[in-house]
Amino acid sequence: MMSFASRSLLLAALVAAAPSAAQVPVTPETAAPTPIPLVQPQLPLPTLSDAQRQELARLIAKDEVAQGLSRTPRSDLDRLDNASLARVALDHARAVHGGRLMPSDFQKDWGIRPTAYDPLPGFVDAVARDRLTTWVRSLPPPYQGYDALVEGLARYRKIVAAGGWPMLTVAPAYGSSGPAVGRLRERLAIEDPELTGTGDRFDAALLEGVRRAQRRYGLNPAGQVGAQTLAALNVPVEQRIQSILANLERWRWLPPTLDRRRVQVNIAAAVLTAFDGDRPIMSMRAVTGRPGNETPMLVSQISSIVINPPWNVPSSIATKELWPKERANPGYLKRNGFRVIDTGNGGKRLQQASEQSALGRFKFDFPNDFAVYLHDTPARSGFSKFDRLASHGCVRLEKPEDLAKLLMATTPDWQPEAIDAAVAAGKTVRAKMAEPVSVYLLYWSAFAGADGQVGFREDPYGWDGKLAATVERRSAAQALAAK
Structure with missing residues (x-):
């Protein structure tokens, strides 16, 4: 488990360029919230003393504001009986620990889900030992990046209170x-x-x-x-706050611990960072999915690297882009190294030979439900741009060879000389890694740097607005249910 003091995630390499178009204000959903039932614990709820009830009401009212959740007025909390206040505390714990969303609220390409969490045992223990403050403070995600955004939220709310900023x-x-x-x-x-x-x-x-x-x-x-x-x-400060709120919610979906050896991609900023523990050891620019071909959020493991990979063209790309080019310019497919393969059921698919592959010399495989991966590319000009959302959903890498050698550092059979030789030979080889490395594809449009300043990227997929509106609706529904 990472210590509180050393928590760090994506605090480096996030100053690289991101989309350049101005943000467009998002109008929150205005549909009336549907009340959702408060959690009904199976175990008996603890009995709070009068002092504990006052302490818990104060903590919840303060923590809801700090964590970016809708605030329940202190006067409403003070009127609740023991069981109702306990249930509000448990619901608050779930919201801070794992987010406000219901399973049905997640889009398919929001492929990260919070882990199951039952706050009741910890709450019972905190009441028994009279440690409610310690319990509430233990609820948020244990990452410095989250803490920094919480601090940023407070600063931007002060800006609103002071009248915002001039256009x-x-x-x-x-x-x-x-x-x-x-x-x-x-x-x-x-x-x-x-x-x-x-x-x-x-x-x-x-x-x-x-x-x-x-x-x-x-x-x-x-x-x-x-x-x-x-x-x-000129982006309104209220929209900056909305972005912070959406990103705080995404932090709550992450696992409670992160693997020591890991690769992280900020989709919105199009940046890859490799970590050893809390220390960033490599960073590079990336090209991520353009709007309409979004790169999904997910967590997986890289267990092998394909050297000199052929490109098995997804049917959607072949249908929309390559077959029309062949019809318009006969011979296009052959000139660009594509093979037409009979699928055996009357259909055809395309494969591009490794010598001309759009995947370049390296493909980093990891299991996922979206058929995406990290890969090299012969198109190098895209990395010099500040708007680098241009792929079909996969992540193109600026320095794939460096990443391959880093990930293979613990694999005796695939040291740098062996990798160089395999690339030079030109044959397709799947190199299995001795130690799989976790990969996190994350969508950070607001993040705090080492200096505490909040950086922002455009919300290219419109996910911030959707998420913030859903959180607002769920929070309002929960507040109604608590009354």
């Missing part, structure tokens, strides 16, 4: 002066405690502040305030 309509240039520069400085200072200087001149300090903001938003940190930077700065 910018003019993009001043470095070296210029005037009111527009002063408004830009004022806007940046709201999110950036490192910004120094005053006045209406676009000086070096303001230039660095613009670059820091561009890095936080996944834009090209050139320091020029163009349309994309203005759009990112």
